[in-house]
Amino acid sequence: MGEKVEVFGAWFSPFSRRVELALKLKGIQYDYIEEEIYKKKSDLILKFNPVYKKVPVFVHGGKPIAESIVILQYIDESWKDNPILPQHPYHKALALFWAKFLDDKVLPSLMKARRSGEGKDREEAIGEAREGLRALEEELKGKKFFGGEKLGFVDIVANFIAYWSQAMDEAFGVQILTSELQNLPRLTQWCHHFLQHPIVKHNLPPKTQLLALFKSQFVDTN
Structure with a gap:
């Protein structure tokens, strides 16, 4: 290679x-x-x-x-060294399922919840986001990372939950993910483990710059 x-x-x-x-x-x-x-x-x-x-x-x-x-x-x-996906076909399929779930359900529902106006639409969007986050909470039962004791494929895909989505909450002036995490101890602990991983924490975008960008690109300031 x-x-x-x-x-x-x-x-x-x-x-x-x-x-x-x-x-x-x-x-x-x-x-x-x-x-x-x-x-x-x-x-x-x-x-x-x-x-x-x-x-x-x-x-x-x-x-x-x-x-x-x-x-x-x-x-x-x-590159076979240091695999990020499980080697067994069944466990690999499960990892791919959760990765797709994160991008197809969790990420869109969090964005929808932030952008929905007050009232029924917002409550429905928050409910959808909550359902997805609770599924992740259940999947983490008895595990440090989604794949076990070592950071792997699903954790990498879930990076937006640990860092970007909480910055997005701050930029939007809402507490969608931040509020939900108060009732999700496993997912909260996963966020901590993910952000403290030595390779992760040295390769995150600066929070102040990220907030400034989110406010300029996604938040209506009119």
Whole structure:
């Protein structure tokens, strides 16, 4: 695996950070290219990811791969040392299920809850977010990380819960996730373990800059 490894990402993106975290956990050297995705998308992003036109894009030996979960699978299959996915097919399938659940249900429901106005829509959105978070709480029973005692695939995908979503709450001036975590001790403890992991904590975007970006891009200040 001597081919050049490149990551096209954005400093604030939890999806880009997933890819970088997996590479760092495996000790893989890579070149990082910062993309100004809120300005003009680069020609390389349009070339390497013509379907979604977004980061992250992972380029290995000149061959591009898009979508963070797909990239994580590719990395784990290409570099066998320090696996992030379980080796048994059944447990691997479960990890992929929870990763999809995080991106398809938990993340959208948290964003919907923050953006919904007052009243019934907001209550329904919060209820949907709460249901997803409680499922994660149950999955963590008896475990330090989602995969057991070692940080792995599902933990990497869940990175937005530990850091980005709480910053988003602060930027929006709401307490969606922050409030729910008060009743979810396992998920709260998981957040602590995740953020204290030596590789994770040295590779998080600065909180003040993240808040400023969220306020400028997502929060209506009018």
